[in-house]
Amino acid sequence: MKAGALLYLDLIMVILMLVLAIGALHARSLRHAVILFIVFGLVVALAWARLRAPDIALAEAAIGSGLAGALLLAALRDRRPGDDATRRAPVWQSVAVGGLVTALVVLLAWAFLEVQGGRANEPLANIVQATLHESGVSNPVTAVLLNFRAYDTLLELTVLLAALLGVMSLGPQRSPMRAAEPMAAGLIGWLIPLLILAGGYLLWVGAHAPGGAFQAGALLAAAAVLAHLGGRREFQLPGHTRLRLLAVAGCAVFTLVGVSTLLGSGVLLQLPSDWAGGLILLIELFATASIATALFLVYLGGHPPSWNSREVHPDA
């Protein structure tokens, strides 16, 4: 395609995203706002694809729009009818904040345009390309995530764990839904294995192509959410110990790899070149399981019965 045509496509996308964003932020009805936000997320995923960021496009679609959307919709369902969602700051405040934010936006835009004029002379990208062969994987994003900046990713998994622990501490899960209607149930039954398959594929392919633990975990979580939504009897969470192990496994294996490198070389997460590929896959495998567990449990909105130890009385 020609650059000009692409630019028109870009302009359409930009306008679409702006419109959707404003809709999501200011729609009169909260439900509309949430739906517009989910649609916004999908368009953003397209934008990621457009900007040659397929890994992010996948993640955005699966997590940013998909799971976050499911979370938001579930939260909407919790809402009691009386809740007033249209409260806003008084107009003068809104205008004042608007002025302040506009000033910031202009400042940032100015700075950004300044940057576009003369970009950094030697982007880190070149270094990544030059070092990629030592990383054990050939997908540069995976290399950055799980080798060059693996420490960030470890902490990121920890953030997810913190959120999970937080959600679990806030009370029991939502009551399960009634069984789905036959047609939806049929579709769900059909989708779940497909999702699991796709998840496994994404995990495996992440080493050299777009994909990886987060996208895979999100798909697995989506499968679990579907199973839950469909009220499928054969789907049951593991028991207390195994559930908790599943939740911490990703972090734990990652940390243990870190500790063993620390003991071996004195440097945290210094993966030996020869082993790097295998270690990354190991980490990703467990991370996928933990991410899927965390995202699904978080979707439940509270802890399932098996989360707490047996002897503890349920919360008042």
Add this chain to the structure above:
Amino acid sequence: MTLSNSLPALIVASSLLPGLIIFFLREGSHRLRSVLNMFGAILKLVLVAALTWGVFQDDFFETRWQLAPGLELVLHADALSVLFVNLSTLLWLVTTVYAIGYLEHSPHRSRFFGFFSLCVSATVGLALAGNMFTFVLFYELLTLSTYPLVAHKGTPEAVRGARIYLAYTLSGGLVLMLGAIWLQALVGPLEFVEGGLLSQLPDELHGQLTWIFLLLIIGLGVKAALVPLHGWLPQAMVAPAPVSALLHAVAVVKAGAFGIVRVVYDVYGIEFASDLGLLMPLGIAAAVTIVYGSIRALSQDNLKKRLAYSTVSQVSYIALGTAIFGPLGTIGGVAHLVHQGVMKITLFFAAGNYAETLGVHQVSEMNGIGRRMPLTTLAFTVGALGMIGIPPVAGFVSKWYLGSGALEAGVAHWVLPVLIASSALNAAYFLPILQRAWFRPAASSWPQENIPARRFETHASLFLPPLVTAALALLFGLFAGAYWSPVEWAGLIAEREYLR
């Protein structure tokens, strides 16, 4: 670690450590607490005696401990600090004996004696402070450690009195601190030196130095109860008698007066202060306070309140002496630091005895009390006569030197009238009390007789302390020319100040 660099710290520690231990004693361990108290007090006295001997022989005692760069904790013994340390150590010993008897059955004694010891540690630290920073530090510590003592009874009035006390003294502390910091910003960390160091500063700083002097005097004036900063003192009367004795004679008020002496002599230098024209306003403030306090004392029926206003008046003799340029005035002011202490503590001990033994709080209830409690009233009489300035009690000596100093400095035209008026007023509010106590018939019953008369009028630990301090007041007056008397020591101080 030698004696010369550890003795000042040991003197502070000798009451601090027993105090800290006392906090953790059980309420019931009465004997252990008393032993610790007495041990600390006597040990301190011994250490202070050693220090005094050393300083007299021109030995050098100094403890230094850096708290932060430019902020050094310096404990240094010079003639002036030795005088104050002696006073507070001696009177603390007496007060401890008194307090043990006074508080025999009241609750929370561990807390009380803990803070009691902290209070005297802070006072001694303040006396030995070798620079402004150290002085401010102990000045604030003194505030903190006396607050629980004032609030000790826990009644709403006690808590309120303590709050007022705190509001005044903390504000004063803050102002003092600002002055000290400003001074440090101007000239660096300043140590106390006889004769002061500021006179070498260039002229353009003199304006700032005047402002700093104002801040310092305001800050110190709160504790010294200079009018109009004296408002806390009558309120703090709710405290138990030993505490009042401590506040008025040993620690708080004295700390303020001592600070004024320090600032004038050892920071600014008396000559430089005189050159800056700072002495006259200080003297006037002192004079106003002297007269005002006496007038207010006249109309108080509550004995302790009358004594409190008397303190307001009497302490300012020290400031007045400081403001008179010349060795005789200096001797008068500095000696009065000691004289006022022993006399006022006697009065408060006696007042405490009346309240504790018979429940007598008002002057109007004191008819004939001299016959029921002759020893206490005898001590009271000595103190009161001293306050008026009747020879041979020590108060007379101070007033004498102040008057001579005024003549020497050429300010007699306003100082002498103040002295005379004040003495007349002192007589006017003390003599009627004496007349009631000795010559009027006793009422049929006392307000609340707690301690019946057996062999003595009350417990020994209550009536002995005022007798001791009254005797001291007499001795200091009778033997003012003796080698060891406060007046002689004040002469030594004056010599060192003016000969530089």
Add this chain to the structure above:
Amino acid sequence: MPDAATLYGLLGIVLAGLGAHAAIVQRDSIRRLLAINVMGVGVFLVLIATAYFGPNQDPDPIPHALVLTGIVVAVAATALALALLRAFERSDDE
């Protein structure tokens, strides 16, 4: 003519501004959450736009990794916020 990176970068800044404004102005928790997420997308757009060097050159993978991390962090925070909201509304019933 602006190139794609500039266009999307500016869009990102505007979205971040819109999100920030709504996050402050809106009072409803879910709406605030939406606003913060929109703001996040805006910031991510800036990063990814920075990483984009045109159709013929490989993009810089580091911002991609950062944004991936950011997305996960954002969803984690969203989940916690929604659970808090739910707990808050439940506590009303007690």
Add this chain to the structure above:
Amino acid sequence: MLDVISLLLIFSGLAFYLAGTIGVLRMPDTLCRLHAVTKADNLGLGLLASGVLLQLSDPLQMLKLLLIWVLVLAASATGGQLIARHTLDQKPNGDPPEDAR
């Protein structure tokens, strides 16, 4: 030649989408809208997919496209059915109020 057919298919697919979208906007109630959108979009999707299919050369990619087509078809069919059921459950006459929450 192949390109022409492909373009033709894609544009007719887009036309159906357009019709479906207009239907959503213009039709009076939920069921009618549903009718318009599912019918038109399913057809549009099929046409679009076949048009794109002709552009591909890799059989694996073709397979993926087919899979996508099947999945979207199944999802929209199920979704349409669910929406219809929901609408009928809620209000026999078929039009829920705008801001039902």
Add this chain to the structure above:
Amino acid sequence: MNESMSLTIILPLLGALLAAAWPRRGVFIGITAVLLSGLAVGWLWFSLLADGPSHQALGGWDPGLGIRLQVDALSILMLSMTALVALAVSVYASHYFTRRSQAERFWPLWLLMIAALNGLFLAGDLFNLYVTLELLSLSAVALTALGGKRAGIAAALRYLMIGLLGSMGYLAGVALLYSAFGTLDMQQVAAQTGDDPVSQAALIVMTAGLLLKSALFPLHFWLPPAHSNAPAPVSAGLSALVVKAGFYLVLRLWTEVFPDTLSTQGVTLVAVLGGGAILWGSWQALQAERLKLLAAYSTVAQLGYLFVALALFMSAPPGVARELLFGALVLMALTHAFAKSSLFLAIGVIQHRAGHDRIAELDGTAQRLPATTFAIALAGVALIGLPPSGAFLGKWRLLYSAISLDQWLLVVVIGIGSLLAAAYVFRVLGHAFGRSALSVQAIHSVHEEWPALLLALTATLLLGFGSAWIWPFLEHMA
């Protein structure tokens, strides 16, 4: 050396994972992990003293490609503060929760919070800081809501939203910096920042985000409800440690990453806001009817002191006085951490024993809970800035700089703030000394009363009389 750096983060993290997987052993795991990470900090001390400040890129890659950890005098002081406060609070917390389900939830989140703090103090990478900030705020939020009370949950929700907004502002700045300078490494970025629009824009949004997170007046509104409604050990951690993280980052950014970017107007603005925080926070603390709210507003005021000190530091001319002010600033931050954690723990004891924390009904606490009252008094002394606390030394130097720079308005503000602080502290103590037979149970429980007392003693005696080494240490190890 470098092992110990990683260990201070990894050990609490491992502890958190164990405690999450094995909730019934939470107390044992928690205390052990806190102890071990404290030991790692100790080890780091030794290496620092032996080898001087150092840094290390993780993964064995060059800084820029890999994430750099760095340790210097400032970070190790913050780490030590975290370790000591965390230890005392952990001992206290081991007996605090009455319901086991609550205790089981506390430990993993608490350890995650400590890991995040340690990670934050060691991070030398701008994006990594973002992740640690988020880890910190998520675990802190979850802990805030742990009490399960409606007010606590509402406060946690707002805390979270504010935290997210703040981190987004920070992240926007990071994005801009990366786009301009092509690196996330703090040192590499610092070498390129200057007076240009990019640096300025980045500085503004990052600072704004962090000020929101560190609750500088008037962005403090979220703090009092959050800190006053969390369980006592959590409040202690939040007020003593977590707010310091934001301040620490502002300090690092201003002094190290953007030394040439900062404008005098920016510094003045922060000084004004700091002054506002001192007055408003102290005034609100004086008005508070509950002890915990008082303590929370006192934190708002104390942050004001820190920011005022920072502003003075930034505007002081280079020289000895400036170096001395820096040490004072650090000392004030440390003192506040110990004093405030002590205060919250002591309040927790009172709340446990009296069943409430309403100030007006506390008469007679001193008689029943002497050690706790003593802890409150000592902590209060440190909050006012009286001797013998570290804050006294800090305030002395602060006023010294303000006077030297002719900032008389700040002198007045600090003075008024001190008096207000004295007023709110002694309002409590007055009641505590009051005489009233009330239902406070007398206790002599070591676990309950001692942590607060030890923390208060650290804030006063230890930091008041034993902190002279901090200045040379900061100078030689920076």
